[in-house]
Amino acid sequence: MQGTVDGFSYGLVTPVVAYLMACLGGALGLRCTTRSLLVENSWRPGWLALGSAAIGSGIWTMHFVAMMGFAVEGVPVRYDAAITFASLGLAIVMVGIGIFIVGYRGATVMALFTGGTITGLGVASMHYLGMAGMRLQGSLRYDTFTVSLSVVIAVVAATAALWAAVQVRGFLWSLGASLVMGLAVTGMHYTGMAALDVHLHGSGSLPAGDPPAELLAPMMIGPLAFLVLAGVVVMFDPLMATGADRQRAEQSPRPGPALVPRPGIPAHGPGSDAARGRPPRRRTFVPAPPRGPRSRLDR
Template sequence: MAMLGSTLGLRCTVRGLTTVGRRRLGWLALGAVAIGTGIFTMHFIGMMGFTSPALPITYDATISYASLAVAILVVGLGVLLVGLHPTSVPALLLAGVITGLGVAGMHYLGMAGMRMDGGLAYDPLIVVLSVVVAVVAATAALWFAIAARSLGAALGAGAVMAVAVNGMHYLGMQALTLHAHTETVGLGGRAPLETLMPILLGPIVLLLVVGLVVGLDPMTADELNTRARRTGTPGRPVARLTEPQRG
């Protein structure tokens, strides 16, 4: 799910580099939605595998959806920055920091939505390390996305971004310690599917819709040539069929 959302989002970012005006902003916004939703779905699917032997766990839907909003908005800032300034190294670095912080913000806010008869504690050093992983990998993914042209390169960028999301998530979980308030050993286990599935259903459908939009609106030769000119990407222009000249 992380790779699907990241690949779609970075592909939308690439599409934004080939257009201007509202259409560009629309593609960049769609990219932010895809990446943010991919982060969100990966997190909660991962949490389906999280168990606690002492604490039954549920999730606050309001805080969970707030974490989705944070992911989309913060990642959107990073995507917008790199989309509007694709040849600027400082803009790329700042966009990577912002996007990485969006990944981390979604995770830790999502964790704050856990409801149990206990408390959460984190190892600060591992938390910092998890944020660093998210920032570095997100920066690499954004650079890969704007520097490459092929679908294979887009998949590679999506894989790098997925490393950021998963690496941040599982390092963050490694930093976590649960403290039970009462003796309830044997009553814990996984969060019930009836709690997580309603939270996940809407974002998964949204991600599929984004995929449909990207699939039904492939990049044209003109757009590829425009993007190559704007980003300074090396390589030969994509040929266009033209009518033979007369005379």
């Protein structure tokens, strides 16, 4: 018998809060990734790790806030604590791999493709591993096409977020990128939920596991506290608080065509007139004295 699935048992409360959690984690992760590109190499791993944990925690919190509104009519739902914790670790690790690739390789096509694919697969894997931790009197079945669509959404969203982390410098631009990222990740979640069908096995004893409110609410305290701590670190970072990170990004040298001196045209080096702000000096051309006919010895 097919069960009646309700993903909005609390109305719009859980989708809105889930979206805000995804935006918060995305905003902190993007700012940390941007910050890592403006510091010395010794500090870069720390900022990249903080960004990975922020995005992973935000995505995981978004998922299980949304799952608080998930219910199957007439069937109690429980969660396996070990699998639920494992989904959090998987999200942080795979998001971290993608962020470290882009953080050290830059915004090249290959780096964005590889990092975005790994990060997107991490988001999708976290979602379906968390769903595998559900315990109820029935079995879960998924529509293959809709699942594939949710994975594509996750990969595209992750690639766009990593591109924004490398390219976008201003705070408002990062905020806009995090809003788009939160919308994409939340859309991926509900797309994956639309692929779900629950087939009930009939009445029986309660499934093993913990109720959603008793398990998920205490478990989300840790990631939420970490997001608050990461927010404090980002807010009180001197370069980000004063906007100096944007100034440094604008003043940083950008790759461009090298100046190649041509014959007869002096190169504008550090000691040239153009570099000193003075008008170029007029150079006079003195022709060489004419040479007479060469003798056979000269030849």
